[in-house]
Amino acid sequence: MRIYPRHSWNVTPTEAVALQRRLKPELITTTPLDLKRIRLVAGVDVSVKNNVSNAAVVVVSLPDFRIVEKATAEQPTPFPYVPGLLSFREGPVLEEAFSRLESEPDVFIFDGMGIAHPRRMGIAAHMGLWLERPTIGCGKTRLCGSHGDVMETRGSFAPLMDRGENIGVALRTRARVAPVYISPGHRTDLGSAIGLILACTPRWRLPEPIRLAHKTAGEFTPETRLFGT
DNA sequence: GCGACAG
DNA sequence: ATCTTGTCGC
Numbered sequence: 106m107r108i109y110p111r112h113s114w115n116v117t118p119t120e121a122v123a124l125q126r127r128l129k130p131e132l133i134t135t136t137p138l139d140l141k142r143i144r145l146v147a148g149v150d151v152s153v154k155n156n157v158s159n160a161a162v163v164v165v166s167l168p169d170f171r172i173v174e175k176a177t178a179e180q181p182t183p184f185p186y187v188p189g190l191l192s193f194r195e196g197p198v199l200e201e202a203f204s205r206l207e208s209e210p211d212v213f214i215f216d217g218m219g220i221a222h223p224r225r226m227g228i229a230a231h232m233g234l235w236l237e238r239p240t241i242g243c244g245k246t247r248l249c250g251s252h253g254d255v256m257e258t259r260g261s262f263a264p265l266m267d268r269g270e271n272i273g274v275a276l277r278t279r280a281r282v283a284p285v286y287i288s289p290g291h292r293t294d295l296g297s298a299i300g301l302i303l304a305c306t307p308r309w310r311l312p313e314p315i316r317l318a319h320k321t322a323g324e325f326t327p328e329t330r331l332f333g334t
Numbered sequence: 335g336c337g338a339c340a341g
Numbered sequence: 342a343t344c345t346t347g348t349c350g351c
């Protein structure tokens with residue numbers, strides 16, 4: 106599918122922060138999704154081993170979660186892990202995987218934050234600008250903000266607040282299991298994000314597309330090129 | 335200055 | 342993220 110690069114990834118951490126501040130005004134997080142019309146959902150994930158990054162985008166159909174397409178890419182890891190700058194580490198290899206995608210998913214779910222980020226530019230929000238399509242952040246742990254208790258029943262959630270803003274929710278996708286952190290990325294709103302995540306978690310804590318992408322990204326065979334050939 | 339800190 | 346054994350539960 107077509108992608109829309111917005112800037113070079115070859116930047117310093119200081120420049121990266123400046124880029125996040127410049128891009129933030131372009132995010133749209135007030136448009137609801139028409140959930141009953143969603144047909145294709147993509148899960149996005151990156152695994153890193155020995156400074157080699159492997160990206161996987163797995164597209165599934167709803168409501169049966171059948172795999173429609175898988176796109177992958179491999180690149181040297183270009184940037185260290187710095188809290189708040191994850192997209193500069195995973196963005197380049199994701200861009201390559203996205204460019205190989207044939208289908209056009211209605212929405213993309215990322216392993217990480219959307220606007221639940223110090224500068225409201227988590228990886229789901231940032232890459233949403235590359236895709237110009239709805240994106241949602243689904244993280245396993247919190248980057249910033251705070252929230253109250255979440256009831257133990259599936260579907261319960263508590264607002265995630267940061268500096269007076271509601272940037273997402275801690276959402277219980279499975280009874281008595283730790284909640285996940287959901288936030289809009291681009292071209293969707295918080296309510297729609299919650300609805301879509303619940304529609305994608307029939308059994309496990311993490312959304313099915315993310316689980317499949319995680320599995321695919323981690324299945325790469327490490328290059329054991331010792332002794333040549 | 336100190337603590338927090340997606341993957 | 343990755344490194345890693347056993348272990349509790351359905």
